[in-house]
Amino acid sequence: xxxxxxxILLGGTYALIALGLTLQYGVARIMNLSNGETLVAACFAxxxxxxxxxxxxxxxxxxxxxxxxxxxxxxxxxxxxxxxRRASSQGMLEVDSILATFGLLFxxxxxxxxxxxxxxxxxxxxxxxxxxxxxSYALNRVTAFFAAVIIALALYLFLYRTRIGTAVRAxxxxxxxxxxxxxxxxxxxxxxxxxxxxxxxxxxxxLSTFYTFNASMGAVFVMKALxxxxxxxxxxxxxxxxxxxxxxxxxxxxxxxxxxxxxxxxTYGLFIVILLFRPQGLFGGAKG
Amino acid sequence: MTxxxxxxxxxxxxxxxxxxxxxxxxxxxxxxxxxxxxxxGSGKTTTMNLISGALPATAGTIRLDxxxxxxxxAAAISRAGVARTFQLVxxxxxxxxxxxxxxxxxxxxxxxxxxxxxxxxxxLLARVGMEGRSDLPLSAMTYIDQKRVELARALAADPRxxxxxxxxxxxxxxxxxxxxxxxxxxxxxxxxxxxxxHVMDAIRSLCGRCVVMNSGxxxxxxxxxxxLADPQVMAAYLGED
Amino acid sequence: xxxxxxxQLILLALVVLCFAALPFMTEGFYLxxxxxxxxxxxxxxxxxxxxxxxxxVSLATAAFFGVGIYATAIGVEYLPFPVVILLGGLAGAVFAxxxxxxxxxxxxxxxVIFTLGLAELARQLVTYFQTKIFGSIGxxxxxxxxxxxxxxYLLALIVVIFVTGWLIGRSRLGFxxxxxxxxxxxxxxxxxEVARSKIILFVISGAxxxxxxxxxxxxxAYVEPASAFNSTMSFLVVIMALLGGTRRxxxxxxxxxxxxxxxxxxxxxFPEHINIIIGLGFLLIVYLLKDGVSGILLKALGSNRLTRxxxxxx
Numbered sequence: 001x002x003x004x005x006x007x008i009l010l011g012g013t014y015a016l017i018a019l020g021l022t023l024q025y026g027v028a029r030i031m032n033l034s035n036g037e038t039l040v041a042a043c044f045a046x047x048x049x050x051x052x053x054x055x056x057x058x059x060x061x062x063x064x065x066x067x068x069x070x071x072x073x074x075x076x077x078x079x080x081x082x083x084x085r086r087a088s089s090q091g092m093l094e095v096d097s098i099l100a101t102f103g104l105l106f107x108x109x110x111x112x113x114x115x116x117x118x119x120x121x122x123x124x125x126x127x128x129x130x131x132x133x134x135x136s137y138a139l140n141r142v143t144a145f146f147a148a149v150i151i152a153l154a155l156y157l158f159l160y161r162t163r164i165g166t167a168v169r170a171x172x173x174x175x176x177x178x179x180x181x182x183x184x185x186x187x188x189x190x191x192x193x194x195x196x197x198x199x200x201x202x203x204x205x206x207l208s209t210f211y212t213f214n215a216s217m218g219a220v221f222v223m224k225a226l227x228x229x230x231x232x233x234x235x236x237x238x239x240x241x242x243x244x245x246x247x248x249x250x251x252x253x254x255x256x257x258x259x260x261x262x263x264x265x266x267t268y269g270l271f272i273v274i275l276l277f278r279p280q281g282l283f284g285g286a287k288g
Numbered sequence: 289m290t291x292x293x294x295x296x297x298x299x300x301x302x303x304x305x306x307x308x309x310x311x312x313x314x315x316x317x318x319x320x321x322x323x324x325x326x327x328x329g330s331g332k333t334t335t336m337n338l339i340s341g342a343l344p345a346t347a348g349t350i351r352l353d354x355x356x357x358x359x360x361x362a363a364a365i366s367r368a369g370v371a372r373t374f375q376l377v378x379x380x381x382x383x384x385x386x387x388x389x390x391x392x393x394x395x396x397x398x399x400x401x402x403x404x405x406x407x408x409x410x411x412l413l414a415r416v417g418m419e420g421r422s423d424l425p426l427s428a429m430t431y432i433d434q435k436r437v438e439l440a441r442a443l444a445a446d447p448r449x450x451x452x453x454x455x456x457x458x459x460x461x462x463x464x465x466x467x468x469x470x471x472x473x474x475x476x477x478x479x480x481x482x483x484x485x486h487v488m489d490a491i492r493s494l495c496g497r498c499v500v501m502n503s504g505x506x507x508x509x510x511x512x513x514x515x516l517a518d519p520q521v522m523a524a525y526l527g528e529d
Numbered sequence: 530x531x532x533x534x535x536x537q538l539i540l541l542a543l544v545v546l547c548f549a550a551l552p553f554m555t556e557g558f559y560l561x562x563x564x565x566x567x568x569x570x571x572x573x574x575x576x577x578x579x580x581x582x583x584x585x586v587s588l589a590t591a592a593f594f595g596v597g598i599y600a601t602a603i604g605v606e607y608l609p610f611p612v613v614i615l616l617g618g619l620a621g622a623v624f625a626x627x628x629x630x631x632x633x634x635x636x637x638x639x640x641v642i643f644t645l646g647l648a649e650l651a652r653q654l655v656t657y658f659q660t661k662i663f664g665s666i667g668x669x670x671x672x673x674x675x676x677x678x679x680x681x682y683l684l685a686l687i688v689v690i691f692v693t694g695w696l697i698g699r700s701r702l703g704f705x706x707x708x709x710x711x712x713x714x715x716x717x718x719x720x721x722e723v724a725r726s727k728i729i730l731f732v733i734s735g736a737x738x739x740x741x742x743x744x745x746x747x748x749x750a751y752v753e754p755a756s757a758f759n760s761t762m763s764f765l766v767v768i769m770a771l772l773g774g775t776r777r778x779x780x781x782x783x784x785x786x787x788x789x790x791x792x793x794x795x796x797x798x799f800p801e802h803i804n805i806i807i808g809l810g811f812l813l814i815v816y817l818l819k820d821g822v823s824g825i826l827l828k829a830l831g832s833n834r835l836t837r838x839x840x841x842x843x
């Protein structure tokens with residue numbers, strides 16, 4: 001029971017990271033491998049605000065998420081849009097964007113390493129026990145989970161209840177058809193990419209409240225996020241949320257029952273099962 | 289009547305909620321040139337894609353010379369002896385015209401490789417009217433020439449059944465006359481052909497028999513002249529009932 | 530035609546012989562550098578065998594390399610070194626076949642993601658089983674092979690890789706890969722088994738990479754999972770190969786030599802900065818050197834189309 005709850009609490013944060021990635025890949029059609037660096041940068045930003053400015057990370061969200069939006073928007077417009085424009089096919093764009101975002105991954109990772117070194121960081125925020133259903137959990141984990149739920153719900157309402165949100169979903173389903181109904185696909189793609197960055201940055205802020213982080217962990221997280229996105233079905237918000245919870249529980253199970261050194265192996269096990277049996281995602285229909 | 293080379297029974301294809309091909313049956317005799325016609329969106333190209341294995345069928349069977357090919361991959365169907373051209377020309381841009389044609393025969397039913405494959409490719413390019421132009425770069429070729437290369441590539445597979453998906457679309461009147469006589473001569477050599485086509489003059493002058501589809505259903509079959517005079521078929525084309 | 534091929538072969542043999550003499554002329558720093566360069570030439574060329582024609586960015590290099598290292602670490606006590614190298618290749622081939630069968634039937638993105646964490650996965654699994662079953666985390670590799678010996682083995686491996694690549698280029702498989710690279714749908718419709726062809730190439734490439742690992746194992750003396758499965762190597766190989774260009778078999782050579790020297794210098798003097806260099810390397814490739822240095826060379830020579838048409842004749 002404790003394992004299940006811990007796993008779900010962890011899954012909440014994973015969900016935000018994966019939601020950011022699925023927006024970027026599903027709508028802007030860019031597999032952003034440097035997404036994990038947005039996450040790590042947000043962790044450090046929250047740490048800086050807390051330790052240097054005494055700012056509560058929940059308030060910090062209001063600063064860091066917009067910064068994530070701006071930074072990712074700038075990356076899209078400055079570096080990735082030229083690739084979209086020159087690509088003659090989806091396959092070519094895929095290779096180009098994979099290589100370019102790899103470049104960004106290493107560049108940002110190297111720069112953060114330079115700034116903060118390889119040490120592990122954490123800070124004390126709401127590090128008090130919280131009792132629930134006979135188990136005891138750190139209050140910061142519980143808070144982070146509920147904050148993640150609120151952000152994810154807000155995103156869901158935005159996508160399904162507003163005009164712009166509907167346009168974003170239309171582009172995700174079919175960019176050509178969206179163009180025909182006078183949706184500015186280029187702008188929506190840039191917007192979705194930036195929004196994805198903001199969501200991932202929020203995930204980073206929440207993660208930093210209970211997780212020990214360092215400059216080079218971005219790649220592992222992007223890997224997990226990618227697997228969640230595939231498991232949930234590319235561009236599928238609800239699927240990503242559920243897949244994230246499954247991964248969170250699965251990892252916690254393996255770490256506490258078998259060996260904490262095998263979390264990635266657990267992730268891969270899940271990935272292989274998905275690849276073999278449901279490559280279109282948990283909730284996807286037959287692939288066209 | 290000669291024996292059927294292709295038999296289709298109860299063929300069905302569903303995309304999500306849309307039934308693109310609904311319980312279609314027909315057969316093609318060896319050496320026949322069959323026209324598959326119908327208004328846009330009637331399921332003709334989907335039917336072709338089901339025969340060539342580009343898409344898996346939802347239900348029904350397709351037999352090539354008696355043995356079922358439903359459920360096989362496109363590659364396996366190609367080795368069984370079905371070759372095709374594509375609705376939008378799909379030439380291999382990074383290869384020469386001769387290599388494009390060789391590609392048709394290497395792994396398909398023909399299984400031809402080496403100098404023999406190159407000789408055959410040059411013969412076929414000459415056969416489709418590219419004599420003396422087969423060494424031009426593809427980028428320098430006109431649309432009709434690219435279509436010729438594509439046809440030669442399909443022929444290089446030594447197919448028992450050739451599928452032409454709107455091979456005549458987009459040609460000007462002079463090219464159309466040339467293209468019609470080319471298809472006629474290939475048919476005259478004994479090739480079994482199914483052609484999906486919108487150009488009615490071509491259908492009239494080439495096909496002895498036609499299958500007509502509308503909204504995924506077969507609405508007519510028979511001698512071309514009779515089928516085209518059928519009020520139901522005319523209604524489908526004119527969009528009235 | 531055959532005569533010019535013959536002359537080219539003799540020239541190549543002479544070049545190889547000259548290189549083979551290298552360990553007798555120098556030692557220490559330059560020999561170590563030469564081994565590093567030879568290693569990356571082998572790795573990048575093997576990588577290009579698969580990733581060149583398929584355009585699939587494989588990040589599995591470090592995983593295959595680690596498998597090779599472990600093959601030597603386990604086997605060298607009982608079997609002669611060359612046999613161990615071959616067994617390492619076999620282990621790499623089996624591993625590649627498994628990974629390929631799971632991922633190469635699906636879209637390319639799945640493959641890239643899967644290989645991205647593969648070395649890390651192997652590291653975790655090996656660490657777990659070693660500590661659980663053998664109770665210790667490392668293995669000693671005790672051989673009396675000098676750097677010069679390793680260089681000779683690598684040189685032989687490079688020759689084998691090049692000959693294999695050349696043969697593939699003239700074979701039906703190589704032709705099929707070119708068709709697949711142009712248009713997978715057309716390939717499928719003319720009888721080519723796309724997934725199977727890709728898997729075969731991936732297996733060949735993985736086997737060679739594992740053999741390179743098996744050859745290099747004596748250098749480690751003490752093998753542990755963290756040093757055997759080093760993800761950075763996968764990325765270095767991608768950058769070097771793409772910098773050189775993957776359109777030709779010899780393309781990666783052009784990228785390997787300068788980049789190995791740069792990477793060696795940086796990891797010696799500024800070990801903290803290697804990631805920044807990797808990052809800039811990727812960006813350089815995407816934005817400035819799309820076809821690699823060899824692509825630019827070929828364009829400058831104006832022989833792009835000509836050589837391609839010649840090389841393709843069966």
